[in-house]
Amino acid sequence: MRIDSHHHFWNPARGDYxxxxxxxxxxTRQYGPEDLAASLSATGVEKTVLVQAAPSVEETEYLLGMADATPHVAAVVGWINFEDPGQRVVLERLAKHPKFVGVRPMIQDLPDDGWMLRDDVQWAYEALIDLDLTFDCLGFPRHLSNFAMLLTRYPDLRAVLDHCMKPQIRDHSDDxxxxxxDGMARLARDTGAYCKLSGIVTEADDDWSDEVLRPYTDHVLRSFGAGRVMWGSDWPVARLRCDYPDWHAQAQRxxxxxxxxxxxxxxGDSARDFYRLT
Structure with a gap:
């Protein structure tokens, strides 16, 4: 089964993006299941994981509603407020939905690079472990060491690194x-985290050719092994560079x-196993 481990639907009129x-x-336009259908058919992708794009529980509920009505959406990764321990009850409620699998705080957008290690948010990781939910790690290379500290602190947390942790390919240099x-290799070696092969065409500039991306994709595949790497489209963000079938074909190459x-x-299989899709 071919699975897209990471895509979005959204409606900017909701006002929380x-x-x-x-x-x-x-x-800045609405994207829903009807906009993705032709690309899924063209690539043979059968199931998808729908990921939050707004820091609100209301958007998570909006996505779960679409998932209920969309057979190809096998799972939803949502959002809760890590800074409010009272939201454990919200997490428990969401976890009862058969397609809710985990959460993604939007760490890349936070001004404090050490936010994930703050004492007041640790309850959330413990709750995810207790409820057997997943944690999508959204950040940049500057967050790598903090994610390493976090995931070694919680070895039972089922975590996946979004978008290869967004290597800054547009500013490529040897350093x-x-x-x-080095940061990715450390995470692969010292933690059980998975990695999404997604979101890197938009980290490149005008040239996102195979030759430009290959040093990054080869390193991910070598470090994590295919058993811990899952392809994702990051659609519709990927449309800033190319269409869904183009990135799918490039990833195949x-x-x-x-x-x-x-x-x-x-x-397919890595996403199926990580998110425990049926």
Whole structure:
């Protein structure tokens, strides 16, 4: 089964997408299941994981409503307020929904790079473990060491690194590549985290060719192994660079040297196992 481990639906009129540019011709429009259907058919992707894009419980409930009405959406990764311990009851309520699998705080947008290690948010990681829910790690290379500290502190937390932790490919240099690569290798070695092969075309500039992306994708595959890597489209954000089938085909080329079983892991089985999809 081919699975897209990371995509979004949204409606800017909801008013809770603070990161979204006000007049972007690609991003600032509504996206729903009908907009994705043709791409799923063209690529043979059968199931998807729908991921939050707004820091609100209301958006999570909006996504769960769409998931109920959309057979290909197998799981929803939502959001709760980590700074409010009272939201454990919200998490417990959401966890009762059959398609709710975990949460993603929008760490990349927070001004404090050490936010994830603050004492007042630790209850949330413990709650995720207690409820057997997942944690999507959204950050930049500057967050790598903090994620390493967090995930070694909670070895039972089922975590996945979104978008290869967003290597800054547009600012490529040997030093930047080495810093990112060392941090990713440490996470692969010292934690049980998975990694999403997603979101990197938009970390490149005008050139997102195979040759530009390959040093990054090869390092992820080498460090984590196919059993802990899952492909994701990051659609519709990826539309800033290319269409859904284009990135799917490019990822297939970048994984062409893998064995058939390993390609099956990257393009479906790893996501199925991590998110426990049926």
């Amino acid at each position: 603070g990161w979204m540019p006000p007049d972007d011709p690609v991003l 930047n590549l080495r810093f990112w690569a 970048l994984c062409a040297d893998l064995s058939a079983p390993d390609r099956a892991r990257v393009f």
